[in-house]
Structure formats: structure tokens, C-alpha cells
Amino acid sequence: MTTFKVEVLLKGTDEVVTETVTYSGHDSQGWTDADVREVLLSTLRVFERVDSGDEAAGTVALRGLSWIVTEAPGGVAINIEIPSGAIAAGPFSLPADELTQMITRVIASGGKREDVH
Numbered sequence: 001m002t003t004f005k006v007e008v009l010l011k012g013t014d015e016v017v018t019e020t021v022t023y024s025g026h027d028s029q030g031w032t033d034a035d036v037r038e039v040l041l042s043t044l045r046v047f048e049r050v051d052s053g054d055e056a057a058g059t060v061a062l063r064g065l066s067w068i069v070t071e072a073p074g075g076v077a078i079n080i081e082i083p084s085g086a087i088a089a090g091p092f093s094l095p096a097d098e099l100t101q102m103i104t105r106v107i108a109s110g111g112k113r114e115d116v117h
Contacts, residue, residue, distance in 0.1 A: 001024055002022070002023045002026075002092065003020060005018055005019070005020055005090065006047075008051075008087055009086045010085040011083070023035070025038060029094055031094065031099075033102050040062055041060055041062070043089040044062075045060055047085065064082060064083070066080070067103060069096045069103065073091060074090075074093070075090060075092045075094070076092050076099055077089060078090060078103070
């Protein structure tokens with residue numbers, strides 16, 4: 001289980017909205033690409049709720065965004081910019097280059113879940 005903060009700044013506003021997210025999958029040190037996909041989607045759902053003002057998050061997709069992994073107190077953070085605002089999520093306890101590689105693969109796959117049997 002991983003608990004992290006998501007900070008949302010909507011374009012044209014000065015107020016940062018912060019929510020705590022609990023991901024019930026693996027701890028961040030044991031993440032797979034599937035875990036990263038779910039964390040990214042959870043993060044974007046927070047943005048969608050803040051942007052729409054609707055508690056029921058709509059559909060989100062892993063496209064149309066710019067992102068970077070940065071060092072942060074307690075680990076690393078995922079910083080995302082989309083046309084309507086910016087999002088920061090973290091901290092996560094894993095190396096920045098490892099998380100960067102996983103996000104790159106997830107985004108390249110179109111965010112589709114791939115189950116290996």
C-alpha cells in the first residue's frame with residue numbers, strides 16, 4: 001500500500017488543492033508498470049474532480065500531458081502539466097530513473113493494461 005499527496009493547480013487560479021490518495025497495490029519500491037499506470041490514473045482522477053467540481057471522477061486518459069519525475073523530500077515526485085493545469089504527486093520511495101522508465105513505458109503503451117499470464 002502506498003499513500004501519497006496529490007497537489008492540483010488549475011490554470012488561472014492561485015489556489016493549490018491537496019488530496020491524499022491511498023493506492024492499495026504494491027509499495028512503491030515493488031511497483032510494476034501496472035502499478036504506475038494505476039497511480040497515474042488515480043492522480044489524474046483527482047485533477048478531474050478538482051477541475052470539474054464533481055466528486056464522481058470522469059474518465060481520464062494517459063495522453064495529452066507532459067510529465068517529469070523530480071527529487072522531492074522523502075523520495076521522488078511525479079509532476080504533470082496538462083492544458084488546464086498542473087499536478088504534483090508523491091513522494092514515492094524509488095529511484096527517479098526507475099520511475100521515469102516505467103512512466104515512459106506506460107505512456108508509450110497508451111496506458112493500456114497488459115496482463116502477463
